Amino acid sequence: MEQFRIAVIGAGPSGLYAAAALLASGEPVSVEVLDRLPAPYGLVRYGVAPDHVKMKSVIRVLQRPFDPAHVEFLGGVRIGEGGIGLDELRTHFHAVVHATGSSVDRSLDVPGEELAGSLGSGAFVSWYCGHPDHTELDPPLDHPGVAVVGAGNVALDVARVLAKTADELAATDVPEPVLDALRGSAVRDIHVLIRRGPEHVRFTPAELHQIGDLAHADVLVHDDGLLAAGVAETPGEGVTERRQRQNLEMLTEWAGRHASDRPRRVHLRFLRSPVRLLGEDGRVSGVVVERNAVVDGRVVGTGEQETLDVGLVVRAIGYRGEPIPGLPFDEAGGVVPNEGGRVLRDGVAVPGAYVTGWIKRGPSGVIGTNKGDAAETVKALLADLPTLPAPAHPEPEALRAALAAHGIRPVDWTAWLRLDAEEVRRGGQRGAERVKVAHLAEMLDAAHGAPAP
Ligand SMILES: Cc1cc2nc3c(=O)[nH]c(=O)nc-3n(C[C@H](O)[C@H](O)[C@H](O)COP(=O)(O)OP(=O)(O)OC[C@H]3O[C@@H](n4cnc5c(N)ncnc54)[C@H](O)[C@@H]3O)c2cc1C
Ligand SMILES: NC(=O)c1ccc[n+]([C@@H]2O[C@H](COP(=O)([O-])OP(=O)(O)OC[C@H]3O[C@@H](n4cnc5c(N)ncnc54)[C@H](OP(=O)(O)O)[C@@H]3O)[C@@H](O)[C@H]2O)c1
Structure with missing residues (x-):
């Protein structure tokens, strides 16, 4: 046959x-x-x-x-x-x-997007996940403010990783240089810029819940009083009524919260879009944000603008x-x-x-x-x-x-298992299940059986 x-x-x-x-x-x-x-x-x-x-x-x-x-x-x-x-x-x-x-990261098509410190989530996530294409990314974490653009689960992942301490992430598989960079992070305020209202977010409730449950970061909701007034009941595209209800319940409860003495804050800023990234010496120094209205399902800028003091902008707006x-x-x-x-x-x-x-x-x-x-x-x-x-x-x-x-x-599969075993071995040294080998040459050495460095 x-x-x-x-x-x-x-x-x-x-x-x-x-x-x-x-x-x-x-x-x-x-x-x-x-x-x-x-x-x-x-x-x-x-x-x-x-x-x-x-x-x-x-x-x-x-x-x-x-x-x-x-x-x-x-x-x-x-x-x-x-x-x-x-x-x-x-x-x-x-x-x-x-x-x-x-x-491939989608772009916002706003001025200043080419500045250093303006990154797509594909690049930023790849960096902390140890993807060999992004080991040299070196995202600027030396500024207290960061903006994350988007209202999907990837935006929440990025905000959460930035809000956690290096000690919390040491038990995961992040490569050693990533952990070092996170250990030196000066980030305090993570602004999640959501272009529409709380009823439209694409977060899954389980992911959103984790943002409200962080040990070292507060979550602060900036909704211009929308949640208290009761938002429109129509779920956004691809969002079920159940998911919308659970998200709204959580967000409404958080809207009443105030900042505590936790060292970091995740700000959920609704009806806000970045319209321009500001730069100094070729790198991001701020983001101009415009307030939106949603008219017949379309996002429309109101002309009302403010500037957020940030040194890093991660757009998590799809691929x-x-x-x-x-x-x-x-x-x-x-x-x-x-x-x-x-x-x-x-x-x-x-x-x-x-x-x-x-x-x-x-x-x-x-x-x-x-x-x-x-x-x-x-x-x-x-x-x-x-x-x-x-x-x-x-x-x-x-x-x-x-x-x-x-x-x-x-x-081949046997070679991959050798690399896998090397990562598990490195994990054992840090109390983690595994620690990623991120550099391509090192991955190939481990896979093909060359001595570990
Ligand atoms: C940041 C992020 C976090 C996520 N987290 C979750 C989660 O927690 N839970 C969940 O259920 N879903 C999650 N998802 C969604 C989930 O990862 C996707 O649904 C799924 O990975 C898509 O699978 P895929 O096989 O189409 O693509 P991919 O997973 O991207 O796989 C594509 C593969 O093709 C290879 N490739 C690409 N180009 C070439 C080429 N030219 N030649 C040879 N190989 C090539 C790549 O190396 C890659 O291995 C997440 C997505 C993202 C972006
Ligand atoms: N734990 C998990 O289960 C998990 C984790 C990560 C990812 N995932 C899945 O992976 C898939 C991809 O996730 P994702 O977060 O990349 O995509 P997503 O869920 O499609 O979210 C993309 C977000 O980007 C916003 N956006 C798009 N263009 C924009 C622009 N120009 N300006 C401002 N905002 C813009 C969208 O806003 P609008 O809604 O207004 O269009 C949307 O909120 C999803 O299905 C997700 O659920 C799952």
Whole structure:
């Protein structure tokens, strides 16, 4: 019986759910998962906040296809520029499932956004999560004020990490240099700038609750009296009535709170948008904020402005996917055009090309959302199996040789487990479950068995 060889590009939740679904199908498929990083798990490793330890335990589910070794992992293999081209990869596989996520920070398009100290959440979160692309970020934490823009869970993650003490974060997996930087942090006031009202926030109540429960920071609500007056009952887009009610109950209770002697404060500032970042010597020195009104669901500036004294602005306002040369891309949506997971070029399905996860539907949804999403894509792929053109080089050795020709030595599952063990070893020295190895060269040394520094 013909064996169909499938590549999954991206070892985040969507790619790994797709690999598991392919394996569970009972069809004659072999699956290889490629990722540009030497470590699997995508945003579970490099997005989920370090203090959300329970959430990271989903890794136990995601790793199942590799253990026992039903699926091959090829880490450190980038598809596209600087790696192996998609056209070449396609000569080795019957089908390719693209699961590369949405890693590009969206911009606010306000003057001053280019200043040092103006960062996207993608960069800032990657830094504290130990992503090898951002080890040198060095975010300015030497100023008492910080602004975080956005009303989603990522904004809350960023605010919470900034509000916690280094001692609280020492038990997590943050890399040692990140912990050192947080230990030296002068941050006192974290201003979360929310462009609409309390009824519109996209926070989940469990995440919001944690902001009100911080040991060393107060939460202060700046709502211009909206909550006391009773806000409109219509939930914002994508927000259920239950979630809205729970958030409003919490926010209403907090609105009556006053600052205590805790060293830090998280200010939730509703109906406020940054309109300009101010700079001094090329770095952020303040943010001009305008008060908004919501008119027929639209955010409208009132012209009333104030300046907040901040040295760092983190925008947590969403992401876009990165185009892969050779694959159609919807510039406006920042996703790959598709129908139920089949990639479309000018409305017509591209044979053997599929997408899943954030690159398919955009940057929304929790880890579990990607399971159903991957199932839909895999169902389409399996239905197409009999029609998939045979690749020119179906033998696994041919791919290894092609990668070697590009100077790529993949990190296989055994090598990843060596890196994993090194992180657990470092964690033991700090009383944490693991401590991330963040520098790429060090990751590769640990994975390939070179002596630890
Ligand atoms: C900051 C943050 C915190 C979050 N916290 C939570 C949480 O606590 N709980 C929760 O349920 N959800 C959380 N989410 C949402 C969750 O992480 C996403 O739903 C999920 O990770 C999306 O999965 P994905 O596989 O589509 O993308 P990703 O997880 O981004 O995986 C994409 C993978 O593709 C790889 N890749 C990209 N480009 C290439 C290329 N060219 N070649 C090879 N490989 C490539 C990347 O290295 C990455 O491993 C969070 C999201 C963010 C941004
Ligand atoms: N613990 C968890 O479960 C967890 C943790 C992190 C992330 N996640 C999930 O990951 C996904 C992504 O999270 P996210 O926070 O990046 O996205 P999100 O939930 O879509 O929130 C993005 C926020 O940015 C705001 N925004 C967009 N453009 C803006 C602009 N120009 N100016 C000011 N504000 C702007 C939006 O405001 P409007 O609402 O006004 O449009 C929205 O509040 C979500 O599904 C989230 O639930 C889950």
